[in-house]
Amino acid sequence: MRRQLDLMRVCKAVLWVCGAIGVPHVAQAQTSGTNIGFSINRYEPTAAGEWSFLVDHPWYSSLRYFAAGVTLNYAHSPLVFGREDGSGGFLTSRPVIEHQLLGHVDLAGSFLDRVQITASLPVTFLERGTPAYGISPSDAVVVGDPRLGAWVRLFGQPYRSAVSLSLGAQVWIPLRGLGVGSAVSSLSSEQSVRVLPKIALGGLSNHVLWSFTAGFLYRPAARLGTSAALDDAGSSAGSEVQLGAALAYANTDARFSIGPEAQISSVVLGSAQVKPFTRDFTSLEVLLGLHYNIARLVNVGVAGGIGVLRTPGTPDGRVLLRIAYAPWAKEKASPVVTEPLHQPPKDPGPEQDRDGDGVIDRSDICPDTPAGKRPDSARPGCPMGDRDNDEVLDGDDLCPEVAKGATPDPNKLGCPLADKDLDGVTDAQDQCPEVPQGTRPDPAKPGCPVGDRDKDLILDPDDACPDQPGQSNPDPARNGCPSLVVITNGRLQILQPVFFATNKDVILARSFPVLQSVADVLKLSPEFKKIVIEGHTDNRGQVDYNTELSARRAQSVLAWLVAHGVAESRLAAQGYGPTRPLVSNDTAKGRRKNRRVEFLITDPPQARATQVDPGRAGAATEFAAPGEDGATKPARKQKKRKR
Numbered sequence: 001m002r003r004q005l006d007l008m009r010v011c012k013a014v015l016w017v018c019g020a021i022g023v024p025h026v027a028q029a030q031t032s033g034t035n036i037g038f039s040i041n042r043y044e045p046t047a048a049g050e051w052s053f054l055v056d057h058p059w060y061s062s063l064r065y066f067a068a069g070v071t072l073n074y075a076h077s078p079l080v081f082g083r084e085d086g087s088g089g090f091l092t093s094r095p096v097i098e099h100q101l102l103g104h105v106d107l108a109g110s111f112l113d114r115v116q117i118t119a120s121l122p123v124t125f126l127e128r129g130t131p132a133y134g135i136s137p138s139d140a141v142v143v144g145d146p147r148l149g150a151w152v153r154l155f156g157q158p159y160r161s162a163v164s165l166s167l168g169a170q171v172w173i174p175l176r177g178l179g180v181g182s183a184v185s186s187l188s189s190e191q192s193v194r195v196l197p198k199i200a201l202g203g204l205s206n207h208v209l210w211s212f213t214a215g216f217l218y219r220p221a222a223r224l225g226t227s228a229a230l231d232d233a234g235s236s237a238g239s240e241v242q243l244g245a246a247l248a249y250a251n252t253d254a255r256f257s258i259g260p261e262a263q264i265s266s267v268v269l270g271s272a273q274v275k276p277f278t279r280d281f282t283s284l285e286v287l288l289g290l291h292y293n294i295a296r297l298v299n300v301g302v303a304g305g306i307g308v309l310r311t312p313g314t315p316d317g318r319v320l321l322r323i324a325y326a327p328w329a330k331e332k333a334s335p336v337v338t339e340p341l342h343q344p345p346k347d348p349g350p351e352q353d354r355d356g357d358g359v360i361d362r363s364d365i366c367p368d369t370p371a372g373k374r375p376d377s378a379r380p381g382c383p384m385g386d387r388d389n390d391e392v393l394d395g396d397d398l399c400p401e402v403a404k405g406a407t408p409d410p411n412k413l414g415c416p417l418a419d420k421d422l423d424g425v426t427d428a429q430d431q432c433p434e435v436p437q438g439t440r441p442d443p444a445k446p447g448c449p450v451g452d453r454d455k456d457l458i459l460d461p462d463d464a465c466p467d468q469p470g471q472s473n474p475d476p477a478r479n480g481c482p483s484l485v486v487i488t489n490g491r492l493q494i495l496q497p498v499f500f501a502t503n504k505d506v507i508l509a510r511s512f513p514v515l516q517s518v519a520d521v522l523k524l525s526p527e528f529k530k531i532v533i534e535g536h537t538d539n540r541g542q543v544d545y546n547t548e549l550s551a552r553r554a555q556s557v558l559a560w561l562v563a564h565g566v567a568e569s570r571l572a573a574q575g576y577g578p579t580r581p582l583v584s585n586d587t588a589k590g591r592r593k594n595r596r597v598e599f600l601i602t603d604p605p606q607a608r609a610t611q612v613d614p615g616r617a618g619a620a621t622e623f624a625a626p627g628e629d630g631a632t633k634p635a636r637k638q639k640k641r642k643r
Helices: 002-022 509-524 543-563 588-594 635-642
Strands: 066-084 090-111 115-128 147-155 164-172 194-205 208-217 239-251 256-269 282-294 298-309 317-325 485-488 491-494 530-536 571-577 596-603
Touching: 194 239, 208 256, 256 298, 282 317, 485 509, 491 509, 509 543, 530 543, 543 571, 543 596
Parallel strands: 530 571
Antiparallel strands: 066 090, 066 317, 090 115, 115 147, 147 164, 164 194, 194 208, 208 239, 239 256, 256 282, 282 298, 298 317, 485 491, 491 596, 530 596
16 A cells, blocks of 8 residues: 555656646745755666667667667665775765665657657665664655756767767756655755756767767755764765766677766865865766667667765666667668669760770770770670680680699690699699698608608607607607507506616616606606506515615615606605515516516506416516516525625
């Protein structure tokens, strides 16, 4: 019931305004002192049907004659009270209006393709917040001051020309000053007339829609409430300068646009405390908007933005939704004029022949060009053509669409020599006529790409072993050569053993090639983030001693790899002594296999190698490098050495 009464008040207020406009007498606004209360809403929608929300970009009747729509306007915290901190910042104490929802009824029309008239009526549906200093959010539906406006186009078309200029003005009818009553509030309406003359410069070119506006809003000084606790600098309004700018991508064929808009306003006249373009007197609001026209009939737009600099009425966030009936004018089709390919001059005379080629102008398709010695039989009075411009006339040219080029075919007049693979080497000289020579041609075989005899994907000029498949290597002397390392079964499998000095952790020089191959593989394989170097011995001697020796040998291999360019963070060393034999230690051959160094890839996780049961004769094993014969001594000999 309360909502129905509110809507009835709004309807009565609208009818009263319409009646007040038609009578010759208007009530006097307050003429002395400062007005109390003013319209908090700072957003004024552009004309219905425009592809902008905040910055005017007017349209005229060559685009459409009429538009009508509504704009929903949600503002968050448009009116807050607070205090300054010690550094000059603003600390919010309470939002007097925290949530505000308005609807704007918008009308626009144009005539003579030069004049646009507009009207807009704001209606506040909802306000929520915390009362303070005698100021409270409205708990009813209230209307704002109606706005009437007009634009006159001086030159250019804003939606068709690169540059256009329009002059305009807007005026607000002060409902509160006219005594409308409870249908308005001190935060939705004002007591005095507001007038805003404006200039709009804008255009559309290469899908760039731009606009710049400047205006001066005449507005008698007003303040919020009468409490002495309110600071004039933060709770007053007055005449202000307004500047706006908009830039968007617009496609009139697809009927949409998207882009940012910004408007800055600063109070320049009002109370004695006014300081133009300072924080307390300046508002800056930025929006990003999207517009789309449905079936050339209905405009739909949505936008969101923030208040960068805030005075009363500037929210910290705003969301807008616009829907308008805005039909586009139908474009008049240009008449199609068809002309014959050749139209001889009017009545040139029965025997006139301007080019003197014996064909009279009445019949001459080329009346200003002699037919010459080789006339074109298909075009009377014209010389024979040369479509490919290779100086062989089309009547003789066996390839009239392809120029003969620098190497013409002696057997086909007007044609170039054949080049089936299109590599620039003619088939007569091309030793590989079916294969393009590519970016690396073979200097010994014209028209052929450089070879890869061993098929290891390393071209022969770069391959140090062109007849043996190999791997990439940063050393040119070993690039493409077989490696001593293969990656299999989760390990780096070395194809030659690592030899150590007897009973020591000193690596012998003959092991350097295989270790260099390991280093090369690791440097070329950064995807292997962690490799564990495992040292193993046979079962001769003491277990503790063999375990400690295998660990030192693994650490020696780690140090060698680090010294040759492998990051230490990628390596770890571990000694296992005789605890992980590959085969039985009962034979000298088996013990040699069990004395070894292995490289296990642990990061990323790999498929683990097959575990071998040393007790199974003939069990399958992976290759492992044995140590030097006699790398560990029997326990008896070790004791004898100690004595």
